[in-house]
Amino acid sequence: xxxxxxxxxxxxxxxxxxxxxxxxxxxxxxxxxxxxxxxxxxxxxxxxxxxxxxxxxxxxxxxxxxxxxxxxxxxxxxxxxxxxxxxxxxxxxxxxxxxxxxxxxxxxxxxxxxxxxxxxxxxxxxxxxxxxxxxxxxxxxxxxxxxxxxxxxxxxxxxxxxxxxxxxxxxxxxxxxxxxxxxxxxxxxxxxxxxxxxxxxxxxxxxxxxxxxxxxxxxxxxxxxxxxxxxxxxxxxxxxxxxxxxxxxxxxxxxxxxxxxxxxxxxxxxxxxxxxxxxxxxxxxxxxxxxxxxxxxxxxxxxxxxxxxxxxxxxxxxxxxxxxxxxxxxxxxxxxxxxxxxxxxxxxxxxxxxxxxxxxxxxxxxxxxxxxxxxxxxxxxxxxxxxxxxxxxxxxxxxxxxxxxxxxxxxxxxxxxxxxxxxxxxxxxxxxxxxxxxxxxxxxxxxxxxxxxxxxxxxxxxxxxxxxxxxxxxxxxxxx
Numbered sequence: 001x002x003x004x005x006x007x008x009x010x011x012x013x014x015x016x017x018x019x020x021x022x023x024x025x026x027x028x029x030x031x032x033x034x035x036x037x038x039x040x041x042x043x044x045x046x047x048x049x050x051x052x053x054x055x056x057x058x059x060x061x062x063x064x065x066x067x068x069x070x071x072x073x074x075x076x077x078x079x080x081x082x083x084x085x086x087x088x089x090x091x092x093x094x095x096x097x098x099x100x101x102x103x104x105x106x107x108x109x110x111x112x113x114x115x116x117x118x119x120x121x122x123x124x125x126x127x128x129x130x131x132x133x134x135x136x137x138x139x140x141x142x143x144x145x146x147x148x149x150x151x152x153x154x155x156x157x158x159x160x161x162x163x164x165x166x167x168x169x170x171x172x173x174x175x176x177x178x179x180x181x182x183x184x185x186x187x188x189x190x191x192x193x194x195x196x197x198x199x200x201x202x203x204x205x206x207x208x209x210x211x212x213x214x215x216x217x218x219x220x221x222x223x224x225x226x227x228x229x230x231x232x233x234x235x236x237x238x239x240x241x242x243x244x245x246x247x248x249x250x251x252x253x254x255x256x257x258x259x260x261x262x263x264x265x266x267x268x269x270x271x272x273x274x275x276x277x278x279x280x281x282x283x284x285x286x287x288x289x290x291x292x293x294x295x296x297x298x299x300x301x302x303x304x305x306x307x308x309x310x311x312x313x314x315x316x317x318x319x320x321x322x323x324x325x326x327x328x329x330x331x332x333x334x335x336x337x338x339x340x341x342x343x344x345x346x347x348x349x350x351x352x353x354x355x356x357x358x359x360x361x362x363x364x365x366x367x368x369x370x371x372x373x374x375x376x377x378x379x380x381x382x383x384x385x386x387x388x389x390x391x392x393x394x395x396x397x398x399x400x401x402x403x404x405x406x407x408x409x410x411x412x413x414x415x416x417x418x419x420x421x422x423x424x425x426x427x428x429x430x431x432x433x434x435x436x437x438x439x440x441x442x443x444x445x446x447x448x449x450x451x452x453x454x455x456x457x458x459x460x461x462x463x464x465x466x467x468x469x470x471x472x473x474x475x476x477x478x479x480x
Contacts, residue, residue: 002382003120004028004321006047008038008064009082010056018051018082018107025113028322035059039067042074046321048120052099054083054090062097069098075147076126078119082107088261095267098149101254114245118253122275124382128365129282131313151277153270154178156201161191161217162235163209167260171204171235174262175269188217195227201273203227205252207236207243215247222251228364229279231272235260296370298348299355307369307377312431314381319427326388328378329438330395330419333450335374338413346406350415353405357398361391377438385423385455392419392453400451416451418442425458433458 005027007018012033019029030045032038035056042050050068054061061081069075080101081094091102101115158175162168163186172182183200185191188209195203203221205214214234221227234247234255244255253272256265294306302310314325332338332354339347351374358378359368367379378395380388396419403412420441424434441456448454 002026002028003048003116004030004045005116006030006032006038006041006045006050008032008035008050008056008061009053010034011053014053021109021112022116027116035061035064038064042068042077047077048123049078049080049116051116052079052081054081054085054094062093065094065097065099069149072147075149076123076130078123080115080119088264092261092263092267095264095271100271108241110245111241114248118248118251121251122253125365126279126282128367128381129279129286131317132286132310132367148274148278151274151281153273153277154180156180156269156273157199158182158269159191159195159198159200159203160184161188161204161209161212161214162186162206163212164206167206167235167258170260170262171265174260174266177266178270180269188212188214192217192220195221195230196224200230201276202231202233202269204233204235204269207234207240207247215243215250218247218250218252229276231276233268233272299351299370301355301359301376302367302369304369304371307367307371307379308431310367310369311379311434314379315424315429315431315434318424322426323382324384324423324426325379325381326383326385326421326423327434327438328380328388328392328395328419328421329435329442330376330378330392330417331372331442332374333416333418333446338415342406342408342410342413346408346411346413349406349411350404350413354399354415354417358395361394361398363391366391383423388421388423389453389455392421395419396451396453418445418450419453420445421453421455422457428458 005022007015007022007029009015009018010033015031015033019031022029030041030047032041035058038050038052041047052061052064061083065079065081068077068079078100079098080103081099082103082105083090084105094102100119103112103115156178158180160168160171160182162171162184168184172184175182183194185194205217207214218232221230221232231254232252234244234252235258236244236255237258247255254268256268294303295301296303318325332350335347338350355370358376362368362378365381369377371377380391396417399415399417404415405412420438420443422434422437422441437456437458441454444454444456445452
């Protein structure tokens with residue numbers, strides 16, 4: 001996953017070393033050598049994450065962090081504070097200032113890269129919810145003003161998976177300061193059953209369980225829709241750093257090392273609980289406001305009005321962030337034949353099942369809409385060509401691999417889809433350009449036999465036979 005990283009340090013050798021490390025991992029690195037320059041870069045370059053030195057002469061890292069988190073336009077940017085100060089008091093001060101993590105120099109590369117990737121994943125998810133809220137505002141739906149910092153961290157439900165009685169008692173006593181309810185479990189099987197059947201604001205997992213694999217438990221949590229967004233805080237030892245990095249890759253959100261410092265674990269728990277409640281509020285507010293006005297009542301997908309407004313917003317934003325996105329334009333092959341043969345009730349069954357299968361094959365920050373009778377668009381932000389082609393093929397297989405059940409005699413029936421893929425050109429596309437290429441690719445898939453994926457890129461010459469027969473996305477495909 002590519003990301004833009006702002007490295008801030010008043011010592012140029014430190015900046016160059018950190019930039020070299022991150023560049024070798026294919027991150028886009030920008031730099032600043034003072035607190036004031038950092039604030040300017042945050043505004044001008046929209047970084048995905050900030051690595052912030054604490055000890056700087058004109059404005060220390062704590063103040064820079066507080067200023068970034070106080071601005072509604074930048075408060076969602078993750079900040080990792082980097083310093084030679086190893087004491088827990090400074091770690092807690094940084095976390096309370098709004099930092100998402102605190103790394104001690106010399107920085108362990110494994111921890112650094114895993115932490116950056118984990119926080120960028122979180123930011124990408126939050127960015128998409130914020131972008132959808134902006135789209136809602138453009139469409140006249142009321143937006144609510146709230147932030148992570150205004151969310152409560154008290155009275156949370158926390159699942160603690162720990163088999164060391166001493167550590168367990170210490171953690172429970174610490175979390176009681178915020179009037180939290182802590183469910184103690186020493187077995188991953190029981191923990192998984194409770195996680196999938198109950199609501200938790202945070203799950204804390206020990207990596208030193210005697211008979212269990214905490215990382216496998218994390219993987220199981222991320223495999224289920226009901227537990228995918230619950231924050232996971234790992235508890236480990238210095239020797240567990242490689243496993244912690246693996247845990248962050250699997251989707252864990254944060255970690256704390258033994259010996260457990262009560263103030264630090266409380267600060268990290270509060271940060272994760274606030275993030276969870278903020279994301280839940282964004283999602284609930286968004287879904288409540290848009291469910292009637294901007295979704296398709298049959299499939300539950302976004303409707304054409306919303307999709308087009310969202311695409312316009314994404315095109316504008318891609319110029320600001322220099323990030324590419326892709327669209328997949330697709331429809332149901334021979335859908336008119338389904339309606340003519342089995343009736344419109346069967347056609348509705350097919351549309352609902354089609355939407356469910358494709359939605360189940362998407363990443364949680366992708367977006368799908370129904371833009372016509374049997375016509376759909378999927379929008380994949382921050383995506384390269386290899387990824388979008390892989391996702392499009394996954395869509396195709398999800399539809400074709402098994403028949404569709406219908407509620408009338410004659411089923412189940414075979415259904416296939418044709419898909420057109422294109423990538424948006426940064427600062428070079430209009431909405432009409434983008435949709436035209438997607439439609440060109442879709443028509444090519446139909447002309448070349450259906451049940452296939454075709455690609456059209458900007459600047460590529462369109463075959464003569466396609467030029468004569470392209471049907472725009474805003475027109476009905478009829479007997480497609």
